[in-house]
Amino acid sequence: MAQATVETVERVARLARLSLTAEEKALFASQLDQILAYAQSIQGLALEAATPMSHAATSEIFREDQNTPGLDRSSVLEAAPDAVDGLFRVPKVLG
Amino acid sequence: MSPLHWLTAAEIRRRVAAREISAEEVTRAHLARINGCEPRVDAFLTVLSDRALAQARRVDAALAQGGPAPALAGVPVVVKDVLDLAGVPTTCGSRILEGYRPPFTATAIDRLEAAGAVILGKANMDEFAMGSSTENSAFKPTRNPWDGDRVPGGSSGGSAAAVAAGMAPLALGSDTGGSIRQPAALCGVVGLKPSYGRISRYGLVAFASSLDQIGPLSRSVEDAALSASVLCGWDPKDATSAQRPVPAWADSLGASAAGLRVGVPWGFLDRGIDPGVLARFREALEVLKAAGAQVVEIALPHASHAIATYYIVATAEASSNLARYDGVRYGSRRGGEGSLSQMYGETRDHGFGAEVKRRIILGTFVLSAGYYDAYYLRAQKVRGLIRADFESAFEACDLVATPTTPTPAFRLGEKTSDPLQMYLADIFTVPANLAAIPGLSVPCGLVDGLPVGLQLLGRAFDEATLFRAGHAYEQAADHHLARPPGFA
Numbered sequence: 001m002a003q004a005t006v007e008t009v010e011r012v013a014r015l016a017r018l019s020l021t022a023e024e025k026a027l028f029a030s031q032l033d034q035i036l037a038y039a040q041s042i043q044g045l046a047l048e049a050a051t052p053m054s055h056a057a058t059s060e061i062f063r064e065d066q067n068t069p070g071l072d073r074s075s076v077l078e079a080a081p082d083a084v085d086g087l088f089r090v091p092k093v094l095g
Numbered sequence: 096m097s098p099l100h101w102l103t104a105a106e107i108r109r110r111v112a113a114r115e116i117s118a119e120e121v122t123r124a125h126l127a128r129i130n131g132c133e134p135r136v137d138a139f140l141t142v143l144s145d146r147a148l149a150q151a152r153r154v155d156a157a158l159a160q161g162g163p164a165p166a167l168a169g170v171p172v173v174v175k176d177v178l179d180l181a182g183v184p185t186t187c188g189s190r191i192l193e194g195y196r197p198p199f200t201a202t203a204i205d206r207l208e209a210a211g212a213v214i215l216g217k218a219n220m221d222e223f224a225m226g227s228s229t230e231n232s233a234f235k236p237t238r239n240p241w242d243g244d245r246v247p248g249g250s251s252g253g254s255a256a257a258v259a260a261g262m263a264p265l266a267l268g269s270d271t272g273g274s275i276r277q278p279a280a281l282c283g284v285v286g287l288k289p290s291y292g293r294i295s296r297y298g299l300v301a302f303a304s305s306l307d308q309i310g311p312l313s314r315s316v317e318d319a320a321l322s323a324s325v326l327c328g329w330d331p332k333d334a335t336s337a338q339r340p341v342p343a344w345a346d347s348l349g350a351s352a353a354g355l356r357v358g359v360p361w362g363f364l365d366r367g368i369d370p371g372v373l374a375r376f377r378e379a380l381e382v383l384k385a386a387g388a389q390v391v392e393i394a395l396p397h398a399s400h401a402i403a404t405y406y407i408v409a410t411a412e413a414s415s416n417l418a419r420y421d422g423v424r425y426g427s428r429r430g431g432e433g434s435l436s437q438m439y440g441e442t443r444d445h446g447f448g449a450e451v452k453r454r455i456i457l458g459t460f461v462l463s464a465g466y467y468d469a470y471y472l473r474a475q476k477v478r479g480l481i482r483a484d485f486e487s488a489f490e491a492c493d494l495v496a497t498p499t500t501p502t503p504a505f506r507l508g509e510k511t512s513d514p515l516q517m518y519l520a521d522i523f524t525v526p527a528n529l530a531a532i533p534g535l536s537v538p539c540g541l542v543d544g545l546p547v548g549l550q551l552l553g554r555a556f557d558e559a560t561l562f563r564a565g566h567a568y569e570q571a572a573d574h575h576l577a578r579p580p581g582f583a
Contacts, residue, residue: 009456016414016459017421018452019440028456031514035457038515039403039470042477052475053482056291056305056531057335075198081428088423091435 004032099124100261101578104170104318105345107264108211111169114158118151118169122213125171129215129262132582137237138247138257140176140186142216147171154211166325168211173257173266176217177224178309179298180204187300188222188232188250191446192426201298202330203267203309210325215263218253222448223417224269224302226250227277227520230511231450238507239282240579241545245504248278248520251312255282258312260582265322266312271302272405273499273524275310276536280499280548283538283577285565286312287319288524290555291531292337295330303412304335306405306528315575316537316565320344323558337556344562352567353387355560357551358492360395367519369502371542376498379539379549379568383496386567393488393495397480398526404481405525406518407461407474414458420446453514482530489554494564497523499536499548527552535561538574546577 009029013020020028077083082090099121102110110116126144133139154169179185179197186192204214221231229237229252237252239245240260247256251268255278258266268275270288279286287310294309301307311322327341359380364373380390422428422442430441447455461470488495501522510517527534532555539549549568553561569575 004460008460012456012459012463015463016455017418017436017439017443018447018455019437019444020452021444024449024452028453031453032457032460034515035406035518036470039407041403042400042407042473043469045397045400045473045477045480047473047476047480050476051479052472053479053529054305054475057337061334061338063331071198076424079195079198079425081422081426082431090423091431091433091438093435 004029004036008032100128102264103315104167104264104313105315105321107170108164108166108168111154111158112164118154118211118213119148121169122147122151122171125215125263132260132262135238135243136240136256136260137235138218138253138260138262139173139216140219140234140253141184143183143214147213147215150208150213154213165209165211166321167207170212170265171215171263172207172212173215173218173254173263174204175220175251175254175266175268177220177269177300178204178267180214180217183217185300186234188220188234189446189448189451190233190427191420191442194427195425197298199298202295202332203326204298206325218251218257218266220253221250222451223300223413224250224271224274225413225450225454227273227517228505228510229253230507231448233448236507239504240582241283242504245506245545246281248281248504250274252278254312255279255284255286258282258284258314259579264314265318267309268312269299269307269309270528271306271409272528273521275312276499276524276534276548276550277521279312279536281504281546283546283579284312284314285316285319285538285575286310286536287323288527288534289323289327289558290337290533292335293327293533293556293558295333295336297330297332301416303409304416305412306409316535316562316569317345317348319535320348320562339556342559344559347559348562348566350563351387352383352564355388355494355564356492357383357388357390357564358393358488358495359390360393360398360488360495360497363395363398364497367501367522368498369542372498372500372502372547375540375542375547376549379572380496382572383564383568386571388564391492393492395484395488395526397477397484400477401481401526401529402518402522404474404477405521405529406457407470408478408529410454410458411462411471412458414455414462417451417455450514478529481526485530485532493560495552497550499523499550503542503545503547523550531555533558533561535565537565537569538577539572540574541577
């Protein structure tokens with residue numbers, strides 16, 4: 001099973017949009033390795049017949065699809081780090 | 096006569112309803128208590144004095160006009176800072192939410208206020224509820240009122256410490272793997288994690304959505320029952336909230352423990368428990384027996400895999416839930432002058448603390464291509480087996496008893512450099528979250544002057560049996576009346 005290296009952490013951090021320092025990468029690699037080694041205990045279990053428990057709710061509850069008012073736009077935008085003309089403003093995406 | 100700050104919620108409500116004292120007097124007494132004790136405890140991130148007094152006066156005014164006294168009339172409550180209250184900062188113990196004031200209020204808080212409760216402030220916590228000591232708060236550690244060099248447990252450590260120190264009779268916490276029950280045990284108070292779906296999570300900042308539950312911390316089982324009846328119930332704003340009847344649990348606490356079958360999973364308790372904790376646990380079983388309960392041995396064959404399972408499932412869900420902190424919609428932003436992906440990376444690197452980053456890394460890893468089947472899918476299967484273990488156990492017993500924690504409160508700094516050791520502090524509490532069943536921690540005495548807890552686990556939606564057994568135990572043992580020395 002996987003041994004976590006600094007390269008593993010770099011790959012995963014890219015996926016998770018985390019910039020990490022060199023020290024963080026080294027620390028997390030060794031800790032991830034230790035935690036995954038502990039989690040090896042579940043690798044030995046016979047699970048072919050087991051059903052994954054993908055949610056915890058005991059019943060599905062359906063409701064009518066009705067229009068209801070959402071949050072007031074200006075109160076939501078007030079919480080944003082940068083907003084303009086009723087929109088969230090972000091750094092340039094292209095070019 | 097007890098000073099106001101040691102009254103239970105039930106007693107405060109009774110006296111306020113009888114107009115013997117006003118909600119304002121009760122609120123002022125607790126604000127003064129916070130003033131006096133907070134420097135030694137650091138339980139709060141925000142104290143809402145003016146807002147609390149205004150709400151107390153509203154409660155008094157309604158009673159003065161002859162209105163009926165609601166269930167929590169004049170009862171002061173502290174809420175963990177993972178719950179939103181409109182216009183008041185929600186930090187979640189994190190720098191990344193700096194400056195955030197939500198435009199809405201959590202249903203749990205709405206229900207408390209509608210029942211006449213008075214919100215005193217917001218309690219310290221491990222960042223994003225990730226931790227077992229409250230040391231992961233970006234702002235400050237909270238100290239255990241029983242020993243200021245020790246942790247209060249976590250992640251609802253501020254809530255537990257506030258109740259233990261007499262700064263509030265009641266608090267709200269959230270419990271994803273033990274975050275209500277573990278600090279309750281380590282601070283010597285009562286803590287309830289209700290069944291999954293019992294309490295609406297609208298306005299609760301999400302950590303791991305298939306595990307998170309809100310619940311009360313208090314100084315008596317009666318107060319836990321009283322507040323649970325206010326908090327529980329279906330909410331159209333939370334698709335996972337259950338449409339189940341909510342009894343007035345506090346009204347039926349008189350029943351004894353006679354005839355209850357208490358299952359003990361001895362095979363799961365065979366390692367890593369402090370001998371003092373085990374001694375208190377055995378004494379608690381004797382008290383339950385003397386109260387007429389029958390103690391039987393049960394097996395939970397997969398419970399030894401609960402920590403491994405939990406830290407895969409919970410971190411996977413967290414890595415997804417925490418993707419929303421991207422510097423766009425709320426909180427703080429860094430690196431806005433660069434590209435969008437630079438901004439994401441810098442905002443998240445600066446805003447999140449070490450434990451949160453560690454869990455995002457682990458959760459992203461177990462969901463990533465090549466590892467999903469070996470980790471996440473397997474963990475979901477083991478989770479199903481753990482739930483099935485409980486279902487079989489509940490054929491032979493009405494509730495399951497374990498110690499809440501393997502040790503009493505540890506020292507500040509003792510486990511911060513070893514995440515795995517910190518995770519193992521949750522060994523007895525995580526199975527209930529995985530199985531979606533309710534759990535109650537009740538004080539069961541001291542080990543070297545530090546409180547520990549008895550954990551009772553019940554069938555899904557059978558909080559009634561937990562309250563009945565917990566109350567019978569508490570009344571027979573009286574450990575819930577112990578107060579931290581130095582907090583008269």
